[in-house]
Amino acid sequence: MEIGKLFYRLKQCIQLRAPLEGQKIHAHMLKTGIVSYLPSFCNVLMDLYGRCGYLEDALKLFEEMPGRDLVSWASILTSLNQANLPHRSISIFSSMFSLDRLQPDHFVFASLIKACALISDDGLGRQVHCQFLKSTFSHDDVAKSSLVDMYAKHGLPEKASLVFDTIVSKSTACWTALISGYARSGKKYEAIEMFKKLEKKNLEAWTALISGLVQTGNHADAFQLFAEMRREGVEIADPYVLSSISGAAASLAALGLGEQVHCLILVLGYDSSLFLTNALVDMYAKCSDLSAAKKIFDNMRKKDVVSWTSIIVGMAQHGRGSEALSLYDEMISAGVKPNEVTFIGLVYACSHVGLVERGRALFELMIKDYGMKPSLRHYTCLLDLYSRSGYLFEAEDLLKRMPFQPDEAVWAALLSACTQHRNTKMGVRIANHILSLGPKDPATCILLSNTYAGAGFWKNVSKVRKLMIQMGTKREPGYSYIDLGKESLVFYAGESLEQMKDEIFDLLNELDAEMRKRGYVPDTSFVLLDMNQHEKERQLFWHSERLAVAYGLLKSIPGAVIRIVKNLRVCGDCHTVLKFISSITNREIVVRDLSRFHHFKNGNCSCRDFW
């Protein structure tokens, strides 16, 4: 075959992402000896292998090919970056001069800077930036736009902005990198202002802003912008923005919104995208519709470690530990290798079913068989497992010997376990330690106060109370959000809807009377304020989750699950009350609080009264 034709066919392979066809041409090249005199052929072939994820083929070709030039170097660096191996990019680059006596050009610089962007340490990036400025390519706008992206990814939007200002011809790509940098650093207003200035707003730019907002917890803003993007008629030509917006629905636990996103995904025909279906599994799990999550998961033709981990974590978070563990067995049978996140879900799952030995074994397996280094999260999960199951001394021992500095939350979890398992002596010892650290969280203070009160250490009770008064004003107001599909509402403690105030009050009163008949005694130790018993009970009566439940009972379809999201942790008394209400009304109530999901059904909770 003549050279021109071969070249054309190779280019076609790149367009069609057909690496196997490329391999055939490669074989032909070797046989006819074209390789020995045409490095440009090798470069195109290497590009094809790199783009199709055939990294080993690309590397082999790179090592064997004669007459490597700057194009070869730029291509191999790009392939390594695409495979998310930036350290290898840097290491290969370091031999460029010694092997081929070449100095980087603007193409090589752009790839090298990209590799630096993928590495979290920015020292190397700064060095490359200096090299670039000293080179004869220091005016190249594309390489500069890589620098903007690098500083943005390293969380240094101001530095990115300085480079951005020197770019003569500002492409949408460099605008997008900058907007994304500001959005991801939590500089919402700056990001939005920049976005407004951008003339050609393409899908990538919208995606950068929206996903940046989602990543920094500005979910409502993200939805608003997404709606605006739809109104502007921007074509959703790829699924990136949809996975971000699905994540926003998940974080808000807004099932209604999540279902709308799902519909859109179906309409646009993206339901076979692995990334998106993974996002949907997570979204339904976080919106506490586990059966929908499982259905999507079961129907997935291809499942990767993220798909399996999403469903395992979902099951675990909802207290369905045994199912999570069975799914793990299925995952191993399917030949999918677990990663660090999978193990977090697994140990978490064990703590929900009280499988101490299994959890401990999985923790060991992760280290010994998979060679992973446990993170603070892993240790926290293992601690939780010990604590919940009453292995308090093991928990304390682990806390002391783990290679991380335990924070207030970790100590507080152990103290909570002491209370749960009625080990007053150890509880007081832990409480003293927390007190000596100077607690910052009001919830920890309540725990301390209750521990000291339980042990009769009144001096310390008043000490903690004083601390609480000092931090009293800083406390975030509690609210509960209820999503009834057609409408959603937010309730703050003590405030109910004006037009429904009487109805809600009457229903709560009615339920209160029935609960007391069944043995309910209000636990007023959760009330921080200094007032008499009756007043304290009234305080509890108006907690936001109760108002939301009452509203749900009045307005939802009979028998439907009531779903509530709370911004703080559910208080102990409300937890008891919700159990009673689930039994009296024969309704399933799902509450997602700051730390976990609670499924209240027939008078029980999936968290087994430990949270």
Next chain:
DNA sequence: TTAGGGTTAG
């Protein structure tokens, strides 16, 4: 022949 921006699980 080669380079730059936006997605999922804790």
